[in-house]
Amino acid sequence: GNSVTQMEGPVTLSEEAFLTINCTYTATGYPSLFWYVQYPGEGLQLLLKATKADDKGSNKGFEATYRKETTSFHLEKGSVQVSDSAVYFCALNIETSGSRLTFGEGTQLTVNP
Amino acid sequence: DSGVTQTPKHLITATGQRVTLRCSPRSGDLSVYWYQQSLDQGLQFLIQYYNGEERAKGNILERFSAQQFPDLHSELNLSSLELGDSALYFCASSVGQVSGNTIYFGEGSWLTVV
Numbered sequence: 177g178n179s180v181t182q183m184e185g186p187v188t189l190s191e192e193a194f195l196t197i198n199c200t201y202t203a204t205g206y207p208s209l210f211w212y213v214q215y216p217g218e219g220l221q222l223l224l225k226a227t228k229a230d231d232k233g234s235n236k237g238f239e240a241t242y243r244k245e246t247t248s249f250h251l252e253k254g255s256v257q258v259s260d261s262a263v264y265f266c267a268l269n270i271e272t273s274g275s276r277l278t279f280g281e282g283t284q285l286t287v288n289p
Numbered sequence: 290d291s292g293v294t295q296t297p298k299h300l301i302t303a304t305g306q307r308v309t310l311r312c313s314p315r316s317g318d319l320s321v322y323w324y325q326q327s328l329d330q331g332l333q334f335l336i337q338y339y340n341g342e343e344r345a346k347g348n349i350l351e352r353f354s355a356q357q358f359p360d361l362h363s364e365l366n367l368s369s370l371e372l373g374d375s376a377l378y379f380c381a382s383s384v385g386q387v388s389g390n391t392i393y394f395g396e397g398s399w400l401t402v403v
Contacts, residue, residue, distance in 0.1 A: 219395055269390075271388040275337075275387060277334065279331065279332040282332070
């Protein structure tokens with residue numbers, strides 16, 4: 177079946193530190209990959225996505241590259257801010273499963289000033 | 290604002306009761322999805338509808354049911370509620386069923402069963 181594995185959290189960083197959240201996937205076929213973010217008390221927001229191998233998604237300083245050879249979609253940001261504190265979810269969807277999203281466990285990020 | 294509207298935002302009810310959660314998808318979106326988010330289970334896919342028809346079923350209990358109406362809004366019905374059903378229930382929508390379509394989430398309905 178399809179699954180997503182994220183690095184275990186929580187992750188605590190100081191402001192302006194470099195962020196990496198690892199994400200690997202297992203899928204039968206060619207999935208599209210997503211990162212969603214959930215700020216405290218809010219719903220899920222799409223952060224970025226990539227629909228084919230070697231695509232790079234980017235938004236708000238965050239980047240992730242679809243690596244088919246390593247089945248990975250790691251999230252990176254060069255300099256985090258306190259306002260980036262949230263839970264980050266890696267997800268995939270694939271047409272053979274009706275396009276629904278399969279999520280990883282989520283990674284809690286806390287950025288301290 | 291994602292454009293997906295969910296009501297109610299918060300709901301407290303007793304065990305054994307039945308509740309209905311309502312969702313209005315983004316204008317033009319034909320697919321509606323329901324997810325449950327709990328501390329121990331994470332984000333679990335429940336069910337998907339496309340243009341009124343059920344398309345995919347996930348970990349949805351038999352006590353739960355859903356439907357999508359001709360105007361494309363959807364309702365999730367939860368019955369014989371148990372304490373373990375306390376969770377955040379998300380509705381989401383997308384234009385179609387193609388992998389890669391962005392799926393937009395509502396702010397969720399917080400259900401507390403006491």
